[in-house]
Amino acid sequence: FNVLPHNLADAHMNGSVHIHDLEFFAGRPLNCLQHDLRQFIKYGLKVDGTGDHTSVAGAPNHIETLMNHSGEIMLAAQQNMSGGLAMSLWNVFVAPFAVGLPYEKIQQAVEMFIFNLNMAYAARGGQVPFTSVGLEFTVPDFLKNEPAYGPGGKQVGVYGDFEKEVRLIQRAFTEALIKGDSEGKPHLFPNTIYYLRKECLTPEFTEDIERVHFLSAKFGTAYFINMLPKYMGNHTNYMGCRTRFSDDWTGDWDTDTLRTGNLAYVTMNLPRIGYNARDENEIFDYLDDYMSIVEDVLMIRRERALKCLNDYKLLPFLTQKVGDDPYYRIENSTLSFGFVGLNEMLMAQTGAGLENPDSNKLGLKVIQYINDRASQLKSETGLRWSVIQTPAESTAYRFATMDREKYPDQIICNGDSSASYYTNSSHVPVDTGMSLPEKIKIESEYHPITRGGHIFHAFMGESYSNPDSLMSLTDKITHKTDIGFWAYSSALSFCVNCKTLMKGLQSKCTHCGETQEVEWYDRITGYVQQVGHAKNASGGWNAGKKQELLDRNRWEK
Template identity: 30%
Template sequence: MEAYKLKSKTEDSESFSRGQQQGVQQTLDGDIVPEMPKVRTTEGYMVDWDKNVIIKQLTKETKLAEKFFNISQVSYEDAKEIADLAEDRIRSMNIQFLSGPLIREIVNTLLIEKGHVEWRNICTRVGTPVYDAFEIDTGAGFEANDNANLQDNAETSHKKKADKISKEQYTLMLPPKLADLHLNGDLHIHDLEYFGTRPFCQDHDLRYFFYYGLMPDGSGTKASVAGPAKNAEVAVLHAVKALGSAQTNFAGGQGFYNFLTFLAPYMENKDYNEIKQLMQMFVYEMTQMMVARGGQLVFSSVQLSPGVPELWVDKPVVSHGTVHDGYYAEHRTYGEFEREVRLTFKALMEVMLDGDYWGKPFNFPKPEISIEPQFMEEDEEFNKQHPELPTYEDLYDLSFELAAKFGTPYFDNQLPPYRGAGKGISCYQCCAYQFSADEDNDADFEDKLYFKEGKHFSMGAWQVLTLNCPRSAYRANGDYDALISDLKRLMNRSVEVFLAKKQWMDYIIDNNRMPFASQRPKDPITGEKGSILVDTDSLVYTIGIIGINEMVQYYTGNQLHESKEAFRLAVRVMTELEMYAKDLSNKYGMQIALARTPAETTGQRFAVADLLQKDFASKAEQVIKGDVESAKQKLSKDHDLPVYYTNGTHIPPSADISIIDRINYEHTFFPIVDGGNIMHIWMGEAHPDPKGLKQFALNIAKNTQTGYFAFTKDMTVCMDDFHVADGLKDNCPNCGSDNVEFLSRVTGYIQAVGGWNEAKKQELEDRKRYASVDML
């Protein structure tokens, strides 16, 4: 190198001596070059420079390119060329300190310069700037209000840092064209931080744990293994801990379908007070375990029927570590436990009506009240024999008393013919995703009913993706064929994401990184390995939709409720998308469901993404909901803005229409959106008569296609005197303090408003509330 040429022997001698002290070395041809500094490794060691490490790392790490991008790994020759260039570049920098991350940045720059983007994506680092990490520690910055269920604690900070790294990792490992669709806001990959490690959500068969016991770590090596529960208290605690343990393997909600029927054998012959105490223990355990991802409560739900569903009346009981089928144990059926189901339903409703010590509602587990044809008429013979027990009407009355007081319950309407009540099983999970099983789509359905050889039901989703429907309308610019073509293009890309998810999850399963879900406990009868907990082959893939209202508004100039043309367009588009989802399911051999997305974050994210892009901004401004002008002013500084697209196929929350009109529009989409939907009725601070509310709700159930609905109350909690008041009030009506927190339903669950993002707070302000049953 010319700058270090020797001038004379004397100069050479003196210069070399100084060079040894200053970090230079002499080459054989007489040149003097800077000596390479030692390297500070990410493992915490100081080592000598060795460019062969680069060669080894490149040839090792780019093996992933074969798995994820279907391109060959780097050759030895290419790796050596990159290592030589990296050494020359580092030497030219004349630096005293060298770290592993700096070397990697230089290598990645060279890979990009050479046109090897996929190799660079595999070899790059993921992480976060120190400043961003500090903001997360103090509750600000990255996704500070993306999940209202998260708490203000150190575990949340730890989760956010991990989320940030994981999201960066998975966008780099996805094929660039798919990653760009997510980053650009064409579609949204939900729970991206868990994309490569976990399925989405799951509803469990409680019989499994009552037969096998509890193995919370899935392997039995890290935690103690409990045998099957022999008494009610242990059974309840096993149910609690099963849901908590499942959170380690899943990204979303966990629940139990048919909860009361399967639990009933443990309540046999117990008096009501004891049953109520057990239900109180269950609810408090579920709402006091800050053990889920990032130190949050377990996102949980339980499906509740007021009696034993007809499907289960003659099925053998599974409890106490055996199947009561007359072979392994005395023959007993769930129909024998009608008394226990009714009393447990009553107890659970009364516990939730009491609220917690302050009088606040319980936000978890979400009570899913099943409205079934069987329970619309009384079992008169049973009622005559047991006059001391509550009737179905009594129990439904309690659930609507709870709805009127707190807005807690969700109503799972199985009366419409499309729900297929009595012919199979179905459940709602997370924030309203629907899953089902019947003889037509489950070859082992009958065996699962009888728990034959441990076969049981497990219903859930691998992954959820959501399409930015308004953007497709912006691109189509009034051309229907172009609109449908763009939406189908995004559905095709969604399938590619699903296939990548399945490939990655195969690696996870093969490496036993999903131990709870894939556990095979000791069979209490045979002593051999039992059946696997979660049948991953039965998990569905869900494509969600957002902003159908804004899509038709841009296309027609009217919102869903403002013209027949707009409404018909929405129905036509959704029908085509549902049919195409079925075509894709058949083509790729995977079950793809179309769903309304709850959109706690996604409705805002899509709206902000469209405002940020010059191709869509002027169009988006015409239809986006919320405070658009305020958002535009803050857009360059912040992305947590008070703007949003309307959830799913909903009428905008601010639409000034009667609740009857709202129902008449929204119920049409339920049979189409087979992956899950919900209708929200915002009551504000109203406290309607429970019987009137019940009558109104049953009219919805009997006369519309609405499959799932909830009545939402707004509440204020004083943080000084702990008073709970109806409505959103700036000051406590009891003591006058302004130190208050609001409670309402954010998407599919009740939570403190302080943790909501700006878009959901704006939506809360925009909501059209129906103040009394007369208005309903």
């Protein structure tokens, strides 16, 4: 707080806005990063950014070395970032290293990478790095004639030459995730994101896509990107947390989506605007005030990031040179307006939430207003402003808890006094009685106007354990909606005593009868995580999120 003016610090403390990752604001102010694996294939790896304090690796010659480097890149970068790390186009960039290898060796190499990410217990005080990997079913058209780099960092043709290897690596990765760890639990990282492009939505790829839906039906850990809507461009990447980058900044997919990330976002408490605004005009007056606070915080954070990068030399992994340029491209990073509780704001103003068509029109108007402000700032500052559906793991709980005390006679929230929470961003409430198609229709309208990041959650019931049912739903989402990013989430229970994995939220093991040491798993906001239900659990969700978990309506056929 010492680096912020009092009015901005007060806005966070009183719950008007939430400044994320405050503990990292002064020395590690950058949120997340989309890596470009090609740079480390070409130039080798300095995990400390300089080579002064660690061994230096040259360009990898073998797939096993590249797997190790991929994991070390994520872990090293985590020391410079407050948020997540991702690698999109991963299997395309790895493909030249798989030429001529037996499938079993590709499988072993991929499993090494996955276990490496899940066992690097060294990030942020005892966590594994928050990692995401984007996988392609085939080489995207825009990459087919791009130079490919292979063993020794040498050019080995173009990526279109490695179609076979791209498919084998994706298959090996998916099969490793289906297998799980040695106890049968799901691998929670990396968040694995599958691209659905027109190039792969053909009968030739049906088996590959079915395999991924088997993974979704079993563990609910896969994510999907729908590249068919026009606003998605040629290339768009996401992270499991939902931050998003597309080739709509400069028009170049490389510049716009790689070696950059979300610099930071600040979240606005929309329900509080609903409690205070006397009419629709005042909603936008309050929004102007809140957005002004967000702008000031983000500009200070950006200045702080520049000092940490260039003056204080605190982030050497990011400033290391690849060729003649610094690895991290801050000029392409996003500054994002986040928001929580659109549904409750609408209920406070109109008496109805997003499920009501007239109320939803006001909701779209509100988010478009924020989006218009981001576009205006792009023109005024030359910086990459955007709007994001805040993940709000703790923010939805914090805002509702504070507002329950501040507005006891007006509060509209979910849960009770011991576990209150607002609805995430522009989502329909988790306990909605709407049908799944109705929910998809409403939420898909918000994806094109939240281009800093968004996600659609489908919390699935037992009948959707059938991969064919999920395949049918995927076909409808990709061809008939503007949903850009989504996941099918399934609640799981795991008996710590006898290592039995069960569907649904179970309080008693169906195999051994254990009642105290049964852990739950589900998607908290963007990624699957341990809930903390077992008696001796070492971590878990906050009270608001645990209540939301119990409130979730799970769709059956």
